[in-house]
Amino acid sequence: GESVGLHLPTLSVQEGDNSIINCAYSNSASDYFIWYKQESGKGPQFIIDIRSNMDKRQGQRVTVLLNKTVKHLSLQIAATQPGDSAVYFCAENRGYSTLTFGKGTMLLVSP
Amino acid sequence: GAVVSQHPSRVICKSGTSVKIECRSLDFQATTMFWYRQFPKQSLMLMATSNEGSKATYEQGVEKDKFLINHASLTLSTLTVTSAHPEDSSFYICSARWGGTDNEQFFGPGTRLTVL
Numbered sequence: 001g002e003s004v005g006l007h008l009p010t011l012s013v014q015e016g017d018n019s020i021i022n023c024a025y026s027n028s029a030s031d032y033f034i035w036y037k038q039e040s041g042k043g044p045q046f047i048i049d050i051r052s053n054m055d056k057r058q059g060q061r062v063t064v065l066l067n068k069t070v071k072h073l074s075l076q077i078a079a080t081q082p083g084d085s086a087v088y089f090c091a092e093n094r095g096y097s098t099l100t101f102g103k104g105t106m107l108l109v110s111p
Numbered sequence: 112g113a114v115v116s117q118h119p120s121r122v123i124c125k126s127g128t129s130v131k132i133e134c135r136s137l138d139f140q141a142t143t144m145f146w147y148r149q150f151p152k153q154s155l156m157l158m159a160t161s162n163e164g165s166k167a168t169y170e171q172g173v174e175k176d177k178f179l180i181n182h183a184s185l186t187l188s189t190l191t192v193t194s195a196h197p198e199d200s201s202f203y204i205c206s207a208r209w210g211g212t213d214n215e216q217f218f219g220p221g222t223r224l225t226v227l
Binding site: 007008036041042043044045046049089097098099100101102103104 | 220
């Protein structure tokens with residue numbers, strides 16, 4: 001399996017700031033991407049998704065940007081709240097079958 | 112929304128014993144269920160994909176004789192860790208999907224396995 005480090009990249013922000021979490025994906029054939037939020041000891045929670053025929057999609061307080069040229073995905077969270085503190089994973093769907101998860105970023109929001 | 116449950120949420124067992132983890136889709140019929148393993152501070156790694164009524168498809172490096180998967184009904188899949196060892200201690204997460212491959216996967220809350 002994929003080898004990953006024991007320390008997740010961490011993004012620390014103040015409450016009310018905007019947060020940007022980045023993800024590089026590996027397969028140029030991936031055509032569907034999802035961002036998940038995972039709180040400690042819980043399963044992943046769907047946040048927002050985007051298909052490869054789009055480059056931007058907005059939800060409530062969240063925006064996902066997709067740059068297929070450089071295989072880059074980002075999640076923007078507006079007006080970050082303490083409840084947003086969690087680990088965020090991007091996932092890519094290869095051929096509409098299985099999901100491959102990225103390494104994750106821990107978001108810490110200070111009040 | 113679609114709900115997926117797992118049981119137990121936490122289990123501690125002795126080395127050499129077998130442990131069964133259940134994954135249930137509570138309000139939809141899951142034609143496909145997925146089992147993931149997650150070690151501390153790491154990402155989710157897909158172990159296997161199971162379709163109701165057929166044998167599971169295991170990812171490379173996952174021992175099918177050690178991690179037995181049964182998907183006997185459209186709402187239940189089980190993962191049995193046989194002859195568990197301390198290195199099998201991990202967070203096991205299932206997800207379920209109904210219908211075609213274009214549909215969303217819904218994740219369970221996970222099961223924390225600790226092997227002593």
